Amino acid sequence: MTSAAVRTAFSAHDDARVARAWSALQDVLDPEVPVLSVCDLGIVREVRPRAEGGLAVVLTPTYSGCPATEVIADSVRTALEDAGLGPISIETRFAPAWTTDWISVEAREKLRAYGIAPPAAGANAASGHSDASRGDAVPLRFVPRRISPPEPALACPRCESDDTERLSAFGSTACKALWRCRACGEPFEHFKPI
Amino acid sequence: MTTASIDVARDPSVQYLLRIGDTCLIQAQRLAEWCGHAPVLEEDIALTNIALDLVGQARAVLARAGRLEGERGGVPHDEDQLAFLRDERDFLNLTLVELPRGDFAATVLRNAALATFFKLLWQRLESSTDAELAGIAGKAVKEARYHQQHAADWLLRLGGGTDESHRRLQSAVDHLWPYMAELFDTDPVDEAAAASGLGPRWAELEAGWHAEMDPLLDEAGVARPAPRAFRSTGKRGVHSEHMGYILAEMQTLQRSYPGGVW
Numbered sequence: 001m002t003s004a005a006v007r008t009a010f011s012a013h014d015d016a017r018v019a020r021a022w023s024a025l026q027d028v029l030d031p032e033v034p035v036l037s038v039c040d041l042g043i044v045r046e047v048r049p050r051a052e053g054g055l056a057v058v059l060t061p062t063y064s065g066c067p068a069t070e071v072i073a074d075s076v077r078t079a080l081e082d083a084g085l086g087p088i089s090i091e092t093r094f095a096p097a098w099t100t101d102w103i104s105v106e107a108r109e110k111l112r113a114y115g116i117a118p119p120a121a122g123a124n125a126a127s128g129h130s131d132a133s134r135g136d137a138v139p140l141r142f143v144p145r146r147i148s149p150p151e152p153a154l155a156c157p158r159c160e161s162d163d164t165e166r167l168s169a170f171g172s173t174a175c176k177a178l179w180r181c182r183a184c185g186e187p188f189e190h191f192k193p194i
Numbered sequence: 195m196t197t198a199s200i201d202v203a204r205d206p207s208v209q210y211l212l213r214i215g216d217t218c219l220i221q222a223q224r225l226a227e228w229c230g231h232a233p234v235l236e237e238d239i240a241l242t243n244i245a246l247d248l249v250g251q252a253r254a255v256l257a258r259a260g261r262l263e264g265e266r267g268g269v270p271h272d273e274d275q276l277a278f279l280r281d282e283r284d285f286l287n288l289t290l291v292e293l294p295r296g297d298f299a300a301t302v303l304r305n306a307a308l309a310t311f312f313k314l315l316w317q318r319l320e321s322s323t324d325a326e327l328a329g330i331a332g333k334a335v336k337e338a339r340y341h342q343q344h345a346a347d348w349l350l351r352l353g354g355g356t357d358e359s360h361r362r363l364q365s366a367v368d369h370l371w372p373y374m375a376e377l378f379d380t381d382p383v384d385e386a387a388a389a390s391g392l393g394p395r396w397a398e399l400e401a402g403w404h405a406e407m408d409p410l411l412d413e414a415g416v417a418r419p420a421p422r423a424f425r426s427t428g429k430r431g432v433h434s435e436h437m438g439y440i441l442a443e444m445q446t447l448q449r450s451y452p453g454g455v456w
Contacts, residue, residue, distance in 0.1 A: 061250075063246075063247060063250065063333075063337065064250030064251045064253075064254060064334055064337060065247045065249045065251070065253075066246075093329070094254070094326070094330050094332065094333050095325070095329030095332050097329070097333040097336065167236065168236035168240065169340070169344050169347075170236070170240040170243040172239075174246060178236070192340075194336045194340075
């Protein structure tokens, strides 16, 4: 009789701890885009109880060489241990690869409000901006820039004009490109869709 | 005080992974030399961003290689030991990436050739029987595609730019082209990887590589030297005279201050 009851009780206790962990993680911000939480970014893939006590947290890196990865792992561990949920083990999971499609709709709005043009939704599936680093099998057509078709319109996060252009394919962090608005004259960053 | 070098397992699967990880690592080391020296600020940022992606890829692949050493009965190593405590003959990167960075045209050509190669290799490695390598490949293929687009864009601009930019690009092709053959040389390490499903023989990537590189170089208006018998042998551990200098710079801190951390 008791084994099922104990298991249920144990499981309910675990569920509560996992729920508390997810709640605490809402306050752990990305160090390079400090308007988004690690949950907003979609890099926390799983939180589960460990047999030996504490919790295991599975993180997926945004870019292979993202220098924020270790800071994020430390922040996650600290936040959960401070919430009394430790000990915490962090696991890195590469597959499935992180995609900007995992950034929530609300988070995209937070990005725009922060001054970063968010990635187009569904970037991983089909067409997107030409600075998308997609891994699909669409053949590339290389043409000199002067005769290449215009970039798909990207709205300026400040004035919402579509009269924008890409200044640099690479930006201040691995996940961003640098753009400029010709209407309001302001440069802005674009969260690259991958 | 200096730290002794480590001995690396002579297992073909480990060697297959080291060829990938070391090529990423040394290419990143060369690209990092551009930090503060690129012709324009945007390229300074681009080249170092690409280097950062490559370091991340190298780290993941070398970490896998080091654990595999243990699984195959050898002494396991972590990625830092493999990067900083191996001797020259135990590095298995392509000779192409250890050559001096040259001018911007040479860097652009090397980036285009390497990113095209890696994009094709990562695509195949996504179905590796090694689940961890397949996962790394799923991430890296997107990065390689972005690197390829960027390098190809510059390659066309240099080829169709001024007489001087065209001359420099042609000179880069003349100098670097003989080293491209090594990318597609196949040996028992490739055969073992193909047999176990770890990854493709690199020779299998040659047709796809030419299908993307040839039209690009044609459009840039540069001629390729005729094929020669010369073969570089970096991926078998026999390097050019430039390799030792890279390792001296890259390894000096860990050799001089063993186990030092930031």
